[in-house]
Amino acid sequence: MIILKTQDLKYAYPDGTMALDGIDIEIEKGKRIAFVGPNGSGKSTLFLLLNGTLKPRQGEVLFQGRSIKYDAKSLREVRRQIGIVFQNSDDQLFAPTVYHDVAFGPVNLGLPEEKVERCVNHTLKYFGLTGLRDKPPHHLSGGQKKKVAIAGVFAMEPEVIILDEPLSNLDPAGASEIVELLNELKHFGKTIIISTHDVDLASRWADVVYVLNGGKVYNTGHPSRIFSDRILMENTKLKLPTIVETFREFEARGIADGHAPMTLLDLVDSVEGPYISVRCAVAEFDIPKGQRVGLFIREGTIVAVPYTQQEAAGLALCDAGAGDEVLIEGVRGSLTSGTGRIHVVRIPRVMEGGSKNVDIGDLQALVDGATFDRVGAMGTSAKVTAAKAGIHSDFEVDVIQSAMLSALRGLDCLVLASGGMAELVKQRVDERNSNGCRNIQCSIEKI
């Protein structure tokens, strides 16, 4: 379903410069959209047009199929449904405390006092901001400010959340937290639109990318198409994502092939498989030339063993005695000590009671009973639960990818996931498995 659409949108600054020159976009509900483009390409102006702050010179903005009207009443409704988080949090946080700020939207929607309080407390809890409730904004760090700003918009329950440069001026940890938060919001079925210069973020995060340049939509599509196009990137003063550049270098050396990867996981997959087709191994038994042998890694050394359905296998290039080095050609499959599994435990969401509804003893027994090499926690309630149960989590950001990467290295992973995110993990792993990559086992358990 198309939730937001513009038709031939034109807007000029008071001095006559065309800021937007015929923008047509169609945004589907529940998608993650990234707008990229150089400074002055019209991203921020477009955002102000989308929520009716600016009025287009020509064309129209359609929200849920209806064109935006510019009278006070309709504008209020549009702004409730389309929330904007501005680039500079200080512009947006104008109330004296965090509580007041998050309450601003609900109060102006005319909710009664008790409802406002409930809504605000719930939002603060969901964003993990309860401890900052009575703090004034000038006592918060940049990341905390950004979180409060998002919470303030979220409290109005908008359908679409627009974030202008959400990661600018944040440290890496703060930035990953915000990215995680955006992913969680997507899970609520919210449509999320961001603008960014960070092609690495846009490539791994977005479902759809719009490239703006000179007030026009220069190109649009899936990130893997947009960000693998070197010429397109050069024309719009953007650079290729680091992952793609790495891949191009690998590709030029014959180490990797296939589509340009968008995530670290894709990159790892692209170098697995047949592309290092000749390997040097230590023979474990006498191997005649042309014999098919299995390969695996033992303490950092590749060992050639009798062939029995191993993941990686190839043909010996020469005769070799036990203990000798031998060249193996036509190596297929990946060389690991095996593939680990991913076990997902579904923790109730904050709204379902969160960590209070989890039997901590059960969880500890589960962790002690099976040996997991890595533990990940995904979502607020899962992180809280892990902390409560005294379980150290190895990854809290980019959890799904980190778990899969670990599994590919042969490590068993436990992922504690809040609510629907548990299914998301399984879904992502299954998606990967169905792409013909090395299979990773994934199971879900509810407690």
Next chain:
Amino acid sequence: MNNLLDDYALASPLRHSNNWVKLTVVAAGVLGGVSAASPVTPLFIAACMGFAAVVLAKVPVKFYLKLIALPLGFAATGSIVILFFFGSGHEIASIDTFGYHLAIRSQGLNMAVLVIARTLSGMCCMFFLALSTPMVELFSVLKTSRVPDVFIELSMLIYRYIFVLLEVAVSIKFAQTVRLGYKDFLTSLHSTGMLAGTLFIRSWEQGERLYITMDSRCYDGKLAMFSSKKPVKAFELVLTSLYVISIIAISFSTKNMSIV
């Protein structure tokens, strides 16, 4: 960042006490101090407020003394003038300089001591309020006192943007300093002028952006005010009553007392 009184208030354990109790304490102190005829009552009030600020509100002693020293310095200079040029009564001491006869008379001395004592008590009261009650809490007090919403909302916004603009001012000043903008008096004057001008434009822009962001968040003429419920504790009530009664008692018993 600079340490502001409000920062101490936000961190103070008394922040969570009932605002009205604190206001009563301060009002009693100010009225008692100003209306006292002898310096004993104001000194008693100053001691109590000082104790409350340092022990109950956990303000560092050194910082508190520095804070008090500032207004006290002003009061002291004023008192010297009073000491020599006011009042009648018998002469206590005198100096002859350049043919002038400067005399300290009993009434002048009493007056000077009283002025210092009153200043001290008044400042201690105001500092107690400032160090234990952040602005945020005062907004809800204003709200319950039926001050028109417009004024409260304006002060809330002004309060918030003081800090934003302060940060801007500090960074502009720093940027000027590193480029030798304050190397001598004339350049300092010029730089300060530029700072003020830039700050004005920045606040103007900030105002415009504020308007957009408020509008984007469906501003409908309402800011949230939470009337936080802070029940009065029995201990606080007893202490406050005791304090008020002591002020009245001391005030009456020392009504006719004077130092000389």
